[in-house]
Amino acid sequence: MVANYHLFWLLQLFLNNLLKNIEIPLWQMPMNNLDFIIQGSKFSITPDLLDKYNxxxxxxxSYPTAPIWTKNTESINFPxxxxxxxxxxxDQNISLYIHIPFCKTRCSFxxxxxxxxxxxxxxxRYVNSIIKELDFLQNRIDTKKIKINSLHWGGGTPTHLTQTQxxxxxxxxxxxxxxSKQPEISIETNPDISIEMLGFLKDAGFNRISFGIQDLNETVLNACGRKFADIKKTRHLIDHARSLDYKSINIDLCYGLPNQTKTNFELTIKNIINISPDRISLFNFAYIPQTLKHQQIINPDLLPCSEDKLSFFVNAINLLSEAGYDFIGMDHFAKKEDELCLAKSKAEISRGFQGYSAKPLTHLIGVGLTSISSxxxxxxxNEKDLESYIKAVESGNPAIIKGFLLSRDDEIRRWIIQRIFCQQFIDKIEFEKIWCVNFNDYFKEIVFNELIKDNLIINSSQRFDVTLFGRxxxxxxxSIFDKYLDQKSLFSKTI
Structure with a gap:
């Protein structure tokens, strides 16, 4: 008996050490279905279903997606x-994107x-190249008839530049x-930004700002090589931005990071709710160390499993919904009075490389390294190598390295995919009016049975609807509308 007792004690000690980062004992861990509630509705996911869709x-x-775009050839000259x-x-309003790639340090995520x-x-040198690329655009666009309705600075960290730059x-x-009248003029920054810089940006014409917070837990941020920003400093920054009358304040968060747990991420969500930004972008950590070599320093044993990641996200949906935020598309949340919610209610919301927008993104011009125009x-x-980009711009030519010319079929499928991500439904009558083809006939090769059986969609005679669970x-x-998907490319997992 004594020997058995000691064996049991040693086994228990081993399991406790093994599971020290898990917040619940082994015998309480869900080994079967994952049961949860989204906005009051109950759902259950079996392990098989989780594996099936992960x-x-x-x-x-974009559609088609960037991995299948091609370089310049004799038959297709993208510049x-x-x-x-x-x-x-x-006679077309455009969106303009400025890419500033520089950062003080690289975060592993x-x-x-x-x-x-x-x-x-x-x-x-890079700033001078941006100026030259803008001159190139000005000389080829009728600026008397074309206005910018959306200007976005992204990175990198745009505020790593000096105020003068x-x-x-x-x-x-x-x-x-x-x-145009009431344009969106936005910029991305991080918690290191100074109060002085916030005021400077507002005076420079920016009316929207996005803070890349990611998480408020020191253990999580340390594992990502990210400087810790505590809740007091974050609140002070947001309060000051609000006092400067920025029209919209966004906070970026990321779930699935190393050392995240249900408890510490829930605390981050609650603290962000108390800060009360206008919008919250809640991104799924894309762990692809085969492609992003700097992610190889992350210890994969510290990453939450797929089941935990899904529970983090579902819990966040519920907390944010209870706090008055609308769930927009795949990963964005906005207060009901925010223009993003109003745009969605009018079916005017768009989604592109910088996320969701209340403005149309049919004509987007990207300026800077790796920038995309659509x-x-x-x-x-544009070029992905800094010296190649600068050399191309200095020669007076577009710095374009690759692209894709869409067929009519590509345009139809892009429209469908946009509707799925922006509206979560497709009106088949509207589809037929726009494209002059019948939805059911055009996509007759696609089998929807599995998605219907698993309660992800409802496919009726006049509509194609994504269910709440399907969100x-x-x-x-x-992906079922993506005819190029069988080509080999490395993407992050969906869960």
Whole structure:
């Protein structure tokens, strides 16, 4: 008996050490179905269903997706096509994106195009290249008829530039282009930003700002190589931005990071709710160390499992819904009075490379390293190498390295995928009016039975609806319309 007791005690000690990062004892862990509630409705996911839909799939910020885009060839000259599109764009409001790739340090979770640099000369050369690229655009666009309705600075960390450099670019944009009435002028930053910089940005014309907080737990951020920003500092920054009368304040959060648990991430969500930003972007951590080599420093044993990640997200949906935020699309939340919610109610919401927008994104022009421009039937992307980008711009040519010319079928499927992510339904009568084809006939090769059986969609004679449960699997639902998906590309998992 004594020997058995000691054996049991040693086994228990071993399991406790093994599970020290898990907040519930082994015998209480869900081994069968994952039962949860979303906005008052009960759902249950079996382990088999979780495995079935936890696939590596695109996020569909574009369709066709970037991995299948091609480089310039003799038959397709993307810089030339880009010039033609610029000349043909008339009486059309456009969106302008400025990419600033520089960061002080690289966070291990980051999936953005970024360069770690604190070299003033390098950043100065890049700013001059941005100016030259803007001049190139101005000379090929009828700026009397075309206005900017949305300007977004992303990165990297745009506020890693000096105030003088930001002002130089912003003033040149204002010199080159006119703006529509009530334009969105937004910029991304992080919790290191100073109070002085917040005031400077507002004076420079920015009316929206997004803070990349990611998490408020020190253990989580340390595991990501990210400087810790406590709740007091974060609240102070947001309160000051609000006092400066920014029209919209967004906070980026990320679930699935190392050392995240249900308890500590729930606390982060509650603290962010108390800060009360206008919008919250809640991203699923895209762990793809095969592609993003800097992610290889992350210890995979510290990452929450798929079941836990899904529970984090569902819990966040419920907490944010109870706090008055509407669940927008795949991963965005906005207060009911925010223009993003109003745009969705009018079926005017758009989704692109920078997330969801209340403005149309049919004509987007990207400026800077790796930036993407999109038109109704064309995508083009700039150089990914800094020196190659600068050299191309200095020669007076577009810095475009690859692109994709869409067929009519591509445009139809892109429209469908946009509707799935933005509206979560497709009106088949509207589809037929726009595209002059019958939905059921056009997609007769697609079998919807599995999605219907698993309660992800409802497919009736006049509508294609994503269910509340299906909202958790938008990437899976969209993928059935992706005719290029069988090509080999590395994507993050959906859960």
């Amino acid at each position: 696939r590596q799939l695109p996020r569909y910020t 030339l096509l880009f010039k033609e599109k610029l000349r043909a764009t008339k 980051c999936g953005c195009s970024s360069i770690v640099s604190n070299n003033p000369e390098t950043m100065g 930001i002002e130089k670019i912003q003033n040149h944009i204002l010199k080159c282009f006119g703006f 038109f109704p039937n064309l995508y083009v992307q 958790l699997f938008l990437r899976n639902i969209a």
